[in-house]
Amino acid sequence: MAEKFKKILIANRGEIALRIIRTAREMGIKTVAIYSTADRESLHVRFADEAVCIGPPSSTDSYLSIPKIMAAVEITNADAVHPGYGFLSENADFAEICTEYGVKFIGPKPEHIRQMGDKITAKDTMIKAGVPVVPGDGELLKSVEDGLQQAEVMGYPVIIKATAGGGGKGMRMIAAPEEFQGAWDSARAEAKAAFGNDGMYMEKYITEPRHIEIQVVGDQYGKVIHLSERDCSVQRRHQKLLEECPSPFMTDELRERMGQAAIKAGEAINYEGVGTVEFLVDSDRNFYFMEMNTRIQVEHPVTEEVLDLDLIREQIKVAYGEHLTGMNYVPKGHAIECRINAEDPWNNFRPSPGKITSFHSSKGHGVRVDTHVYAGYTISPYYDSMIAKIIVRAPTRADAITKMERALNEFIIEGVKTTVPFHQWLMKQEDFREGNFDTGWLGQQTLPKG
Structure with missing residues (x-):
């Protein structure tokens, strides 16, 4: 068994950061809070053993900035990082960088995050494991015409989803062929804005789920x-x-x-x-x-x-x-x-x-x-x-x-x-x-x- 952590940096904010601080303290582990200037008065900053300001309010310049977070890890000598939920918690690159720096990422290995983060890969993995999946081949849709052909075979209603999706973004239920173009355009635009990836796939829509x-x-x-x-x-x-x-x-x-x-x-x-x-x-x-x-x-x-x-x-x-x-x-x-x-x-x-x-x-x-x-x-x-x-x-x-x-x-x-x-x-x-x-x-x- 590896040596127990001496100090955990919490790469998050708000209630989940405070939640992690409480358990770490009960386990005898010191904690480091990071915060943006907007969160200076948050309780997670007050109750951590140390706190480091990592930037302005924008998430891109603070809680999503891997270089700034790793700098905070380095100056505080933290030996582990807990990502909480949201922000970088399912970012395989962040988990990989922590490992390269010799810091334990408290979560799955980077390859696990990548496998389950891409919905098509995840579905294929589950099929091979014998886990029931929603009907649909999981392949990227090439066009509206491709989607219409698949939906005709699968039967309406169907649902199109962003392959890099999460949190309900980039998803549209389609009940009839005439709805396809509008749903396709809006789902792809939403997915592109949220994830930087407008790849879509389609599944049978489960009614009353x-x-x-x-x-x-x-x-x-x-x-x-x-x-x-x-x-x-x-x-x-x-x-x-x-x-x-x-x-x-x-x-x-x-x-x-x-x-x-x-x-x-x-x-x-x-x-x-x-x-x-x-x-x-x-x-x-x-x-x-x-x-x-x-x-x-x-x-x-x-x-x-x-x-x-x-x-x-x-x-x-x-x-x-x-x-x-x-x-x-x-x-x-x-x-x-x-x-x-x-x-x-x-x-x-x-x-x-x-x-x-x-x-x-x-x-x-x-x-x-x-x-x-x-x-x-x-x-x-x-x-x-x-x-x-x-x-x-x-x-x-x-x-x-x-x-x-x-x-x-x-x-x-x-x-x-x-x-x-x-x-x-x-x-x-x-x-x-x-x-x-x-x-x-x-x-x-x-x-x-x-």
Whole structure:
């Protein structure tokens, strides 16, 4: 086993940086925060052992600048880098450069990131591993005419996706031939702007799908285990708003099959670290591989709460070189996470940056709030609008919903608009309470007006 880390630089910001700092401190590891000038007053800067300013607010000039981050690694003598999620967390070049500098990248090997980052390569890998995939050959579409020919054979509806995609960008559902040209043009433009790559491929569109993901962890010696599932089906335009575990759609038999498929996916590439295998599940409980995220995810606290497990700690231990000793996990009780964004939910979720004038965090048994903000903190317009996550755990799903309602009512934030009212509305919806929803459900609802 490799020597334990003395100092970890966290190549991220906000609540996930603070989350990593807390676990590292409990493990006796010193931490380095990096920050842009816009994040000077963030709590992750305050609570790290050291902090280095790496540039102006623009992500390109700060959190996405590999030379600046590596300079911070060098001047602080950090021996490991934790990328968190977003930014450079799935950048194979960054992982490779860390390795070349003799610094441990707390995550998978660069080749894992590359294999799973390209959707066509990932799909081909899963087919070879025997993991069910969405119908579609995964080949790059050459033109609109090529797509129309394939769709005719496959049958509508179909979905075109950016091969370098993520976060719902560069995706369009097409229900009829006459929709193809417009969807093709807009998806490619969006993909080019987001990823610098407008390559597209096509799959059969799964109707009424649930988005259910399996958490996995693999050590450096070929062992991969799964840590149960999370249901992420409450979405707006492919963006997750709420996650829970266990899924109200899950059965013991389905969990076993999906868990084994996720393990096959990890074993197929000899995966190292914490990752998530994401599936679409149709109304008949057939499931299909969608993608693999080679990083910690926003919704990881849901799994932590039902398994009584610190996933960041597990991530660091695997990076040390420790052997996995646990078996596959089954959730106990129920956990729900609501993402609190600085957005106006009654005005098309328009971003709402600005100064927080009053802040009170929810508390009490079974309530956890992960956040980096406080009264007087200014929310920057430069970054993702998520400012907090409220996570509750309870013996049953009904109890968890009741507890979440209480926690949302107790969560006070003034000075900016947030999605708290949306989640209060959601908890009262009969379809949600009964577990009767899929990824398209929210788009079919009429939200209140502000």
